[in-house]
Amino acid sequence: MNPMTRRSVITAASSALAAASQSAAQRLPIKKGVLTSMLPKEMTWKDRFQLAKDVGFEAVEGQTEEDAAVEADMRKASEATGLPIHSVMNMLHWQFPLSSSDPAAVEKSMKGMETSIRNAVAWGGTTVLLVPGVVNPLTRYEDAYKRSQTQIRKLIPLAEKNKIIIAVENVWNKFLLSPMEFAAYVDSFQSPWLKAYFDVGNILLYGYPEDWIRTLGKERIAKVHLKDFHNRRNQVVRANVPEFVNLRDGDMDWKEVHKAFADIGYRGYATVELRGGDEKYLRDVSARVDKILNGE
Structure with missing residues (x-):
């Protein structure tokens, strides 16, 4: 290989590497969301929404709201500020799991989901987050699987009627512990109205x-939730202590997460799920x- 040819090969390889690096660092086409529970509670709903918008968020995620007046106030705040409520976090699935053996608990959980779907419709959202089941000393894994499937199948017609996706989330519920099993669980419903709400930090x-x-x-x-996590040694208790921390302060390999989202072409919402705070904190x-999102 003569010097000119060698130089050409090196130049071409360098250009290809630079192009690949540039592509990997492109901003993800994902919209930034924040939980309404993270916004200052002393503010009016309109002021909370405006604050979220001012610090750079493009949407909010609400929580199950039984009070019709509050539901209306939140809708008005969304309309006034132009900040959409893209999703609803169902709030009864831990206290009253769909996987419970107690019919009364299951009934309360189902009503909570019905209310959440009503909220999503009123607010113009597209999803309701659901923890599908909980494995505990009273509920075996197999029972959680079958019971949750039975109840979710009852909810799907309501979701379809209202064009709301039920999005099951991966949480610390000792259930659906591998990505393959989680995928198979979602697929088992054979419905476009049942999908996954993927929480990056919980994994x-x-x-x-x-x-x-x-x-x-x-x-x-x-949809996606963003939070960070570390499992580091605590010198006081002399053991590893799992703890959720601010974004980019934990063990998350965000560049690998960025690459994975880019590889699959995800273009939806990513909502921050952290403790609440004031304007300075939210802006940070x-x-x-x-x-x-920029791959930094």
């Missing part, structure tokens, strides 16, 4: 988010999300 205790993202894929993932959180 770190027992898996790798980038692995789950690629296994679930764009077709199964309806918003900036951290920007860095994540």
